[in-house]
Amino acid sequence: MPPLKNDRFLRALKRQPVDMTPVWMMRQAGRYLPEYRATRTRATNFLTLCQTPELACEVTLQPLERFSLDAAILFSDILTIPDAMGLGLYFSEGEGPKFKNRIINEKQINELPIPDPNDKLQYVMDAVSLIRQELDGKVPLIGFAGSPWTLATYMVEGGSTKTFSKVKGLLFEQPQAMHNLLDKLAKSVTAYLNAQIAAGVQTVMLFDTWGGILTSRDYLEFSLKYMRQIVAGLTREHEGREVPVILFTKDGNEWLENIVDTGCDAVGLDWKLPIGMARKRIGDKVALQGNMDPCILYASPERIQQEVAEILASFGAGNGHVFNLGHGIHPQIEPENVKVFIDSVHEMSKVYHQEK
Amino acid sequence: MPPLKNDRFLRALKRQPVDMTPVWMMRQAGRYLPEYRATRTRATNFLTLCQTPELACEVTLQPLERFSLDAAILFSDILTIPDAMGLGLYFSEGEGPKFKNRIINEKQINELPIPDPNDKLQYVMDAVSLIRQELDGKVPLIGFAGSPWTLATYMVEGGSTKTFSKVKGLLFEQPQAMHNLLDKLAKSVTAYLNAQIAAGVQTVMLFDTWGGILTSRDYLEFSLKYMRQIVAGLTREHEGREVPVILFTKDGNEWLENIVDTGCDAVGLDWKLPIGMARKRIGDKVALQGNMDPCILYASPERIQQEVAEILASFGAGNGHVFNLGHGIHPQIEPENVKVFIDSVHEMSKVYHQEK
Numbered sequence: 020m021p022p023l024k025n026d027r028f029l030r031a032l033k034r035q036p037v038d039m040t041p042v043w044m045m046r047q048a049g050r051y052l053p054e055y056r057a058t059r060t061r062a063t064n065f066l067t068l069c070q071t072p073e074l075a076c077e078v079t080l081q082p083l084e085r086f087s088l089d090a091a092i093l094f095s096d097i098l099t100i101p102d103a104m105g106l107g108l109y110f111s112e113g114e115g116p117k118f119k120n121r122i123i124n125e126k127q128i129n130e131l132p133i134p135d136p137n138d139k140l141q142y143v144m145d146a147v148s149l150i151r152q153e154l155d156g157k158v159p160l161i162g163f164a165g166s167p168w169t170l171a172t173y174m175v176e177g178g179s180t181k182t183f184s185k186v187k188g189l190l191f192e193q194p195q196a197m198h199n200l201l202d203k204l205a206k207s208v209t210a211y212l213n214a215q216i217a218a219g220v221q222t223v224m225l226f227d228t229w230g231g232i233l234t235s236r237d238y239l240e241f242s243l244k245y246m247r248q249i250v251a252g253l254t255r256e257h258e259g260r261e262v263p264v265i266l267f268t269k270d271g272n273e274w275l276e277n278i279v280d281t282g283c284d285a286v287g288l289d290w291k292l293p294i295g296m297a298r299k300r301i302g303d304k305v306a307l308q309g310n311m312d313p314c315i316l317y318a319s320p321e322r323i324q325q326e327v328a329e330i331l332a333s334f335g336a337g338n339g340h341v342f343n344l345g346h347g348i349h350p351q352i353e354p355e356n357v358k359v360f361i362d363s364v365h366e367m368s369k370v371y372h373q374e375k
Numbered sequence: 376m377p378p379l380k381n382d383r384f385l386r387a388l389k390r391q392p393v394d395m396t397p398v399w400m401m402r403q404a405g406r407y408l409p410e411y412r413a414t415r416t417r418a419t420n421f422l423t424l425c426q427t428p429e430l431a432c433e434v435t436l437q438p439l440e441r442f443s444l445d446a447a448i449l450f451s452d453i454l455t456i457p458d459a460m461g462l463g464l465y466f467s468e469g470e471g472p473k474f475k476n477r478i479i480n481e482k483q484i485n486e487l488p489i490p491d492p493n494d495k496l497q498y499v500m501d502a503v504s505l506i507r508q509e510l511d512g513k514v515p516l517i518g519f520a521g522s523p524w525t526l527a528t529y530m531v532e533g534g535s536t537k538t539f540s541k542v543k544g545l546l547f548e549q550p551q552a553m554h555n556l557l558d559k560l561a562k563s564v565t566a567y568l569n570a571q572i573a574a575g576v577q578t579v580m581l582f583d584t585w586g587g588i589l590t591s592r593d594y595l596e597f598s599l600k601y602m603r604q605i606v607a608g609l610t611r612e613h614e615g616r617e618v619p620v621i622l623f624t625k626d627g628n629e630w631l632e633n634i635v636d637t638g639c640d641a642v643g644l645d646w647k648l649p650i651g652m653a654r655k656r657i658g659d660k661v662a663l664q665g666n667m668d669p670c671i672l673y674a675s676p677e678r679i680q681q682e683v684a685e686i687l688a689s690f691g692a693g694n695g696h697v698f699n700l701g702h703g704i705h706p707q708i709e710p711e712n713v714k715v716f717i718d719s720v721h722e723m724s725k726v727y728h729q730e731k
Contacts (some may be wrong), residue, residue, distance in 0.1 A: 187670035234646050314543035
């Protein structure tokens with residue numbers, strides 16, 4: 020593999036000194052970019068885009084051509100795992116992800132396979148290898164997966180949901196069946212992320228998009244427990260280099276201390292909690308990633324710069340900050356505004372990283 | 376007005392002793408009840424249902440026939456105020472509320488009237504009087520309004536939204552225009568709730584459904600500030616009786632202390648924070664209303680009872696608990712399960728209210 024030219028992101032995740040605060044964006048490869056929309060038309064559907072390594076590689080690299088991002092993130096979907104388990108993932112236009120065979124009963128859970136990542140998910144590993152080659156050491160590559168709880172919500176609901184009635188119904192009525200499902204998913208995610216690491220990703224991130232809709236009790240028992248299990252099972256060193264782990268629970272600020280306690284290297288924050296307050300709560304135990312409100316990118320360049328300045332000041336001097344949005348970038352954002360954002364993080368953060 | 380036969384709810388809101396914990400449900404008059412769906416067919420659309428005092432009264436009383444609820448809540452919609460301001464509210468089937476004239480610029484904001492509640496909103500006051508008559512003192516009647524920020528989201532977006540891009544765009548780019556809008560809304564809501572109190576409601580509740588999507592900084596400046604302004608302007612005593620005020624910000628647990636500080640009598644909680652932890656944080660300053668996950672009502676009677684027991688134990692002995700769901704009841708819930716829920720709150724809570 021080619022040597023890494025920019026390790027600002029990896030250093031910040033390990034709370035080591037950097038020259039400026041590294042920055043990337045959740046969904047940085049996506050619909051807000053005209054070149055993404057152009058590539059998208061070459062795939063029959065969204066899933067084909069994920070499953071074709073050349074196309075996945077192409078869209079992964081697109082934002083790096085435009086912006087001085089400090090990391091690339093594998094272009095894929097969190098639902099590749101349930102698809103590899105045989106649930107039949109498809110995307111219906113405008114309605115989001117759906118499963119042909121949703122999980123209805125315990126028998127199905129017992130029969131679910133733990134997918135071999137080098138079999139049905141080999142297309143992901145091929146994409147990782149290709150992206151690493153094409154990146155040529157420019158920046159590190161992030162691999163990712165959905166948290167077991169988040170995957171379970173889609174698998175039990177059969178797609179997106181507003182009420183979470185089916186998945187919570189299972190949780191409340193058949194907690195043991197739910198635990199079986201989550202344990203299988205934790206094992207599948209661990210194997211999947213370890214295969215991504217073997218294929219070349221230099222950091223892994225777990226997305227717990229729906230942990231925040233649980234009560235505290237249920238979050239700890241049904242979501243965080245399985246993320247902890249995954250963190251414990253991950254390859255933490257590869258090719259002589261540590262592989263940092265980032266956990267992100269949207270709407271999970273109240274459990275920050277518990278998340279830190281899993282043994283992860285960094286916690287992703289949504290935009291609700293001031294990052295300085297989060298830092299105060301957890302001290303220097305882990306790095307923090309975030310946390311600008313993605314809606315700021317609808318505003319003027321001046322307003323964007325003002326917000327970047329405020330978040331940098333909130334975190335303050337010292338190591339361990341990876342700048343990011345508090346959630347994925349919206350498809351309607353103007354790429355020009357993204358450039359203002361990325362550049363101002365770099366420019367304005369230098370003062371916080373001067374040697375004493 | 377007829378004398379009140381059951382003041383358990385009002386006493387709990389003032390943290391006075393009660394024989395058992397009072398209980399009601401957000402959206403207790405609604406689609407989960409077949410009798411509601413029957414009445415609904417007699418109105419041309421949802422807005423007509425709200426605007427016809429006889430029908431609004433009928434659906435308000437329906438859940439009280441089935442369940443031993445300790446309060447009734449006026450059947451209406453939070454968007455009556457923007458409608459009375461001239462925005463042209465309508466409900467398109469399956470898509471939620473929409474406005475014919477959404478707020479696009481500052482000029483419109485400057486021209487918005489503060490509606491006289493006894494003119495265009497007289498239908499609400501007529502419903503209140505009629506309900507009070509028909510209730511005949513059975514339980515107290517709750518009046519309500521949306522928070523200024525929550526109303527502003529619908530007025531600027533033109534309806535429901537997932538991204539809040541337009542309303543946050545206005546907030547970020549034209550904060551002064553946003554403040555003008557929110558100030559007008561706070562004045563309108565104050566006048567509206569005071570008119571409801573004059574017409575007979577015995578408690579008022581402010582619903583801040585969308586405060587929780589803001590950063591801490593923006594929540595305090597653009598949502599809580601205007602709820603505080605409303606609390607300060609409300610009639611707190613009417614006909615020799617105190618009128619308690621309940622504030623509810625969904626996803627607002629991180630600001631609990633700030634909400635308490637507005638001078639309200641009670642805070643509504645969503646289901647995320649254990650109610651005992653909330654009580655620990657705020658002491659005996661206000662009453663707490665909540666906070667069962669509404670999805671528990673999909674489960675079995677035994678599971679519902681178990682959850683009720685856990686929440687009662689979490690709050691513990693002492694005064695100041697109004698039992699409720701952490702959000703509105705879902706339309707798919709079986710009324711039989713609601714009966715189990717309501718009855719078990721009463722039965723299981725007696726032990727926490729015995730005289731020492």
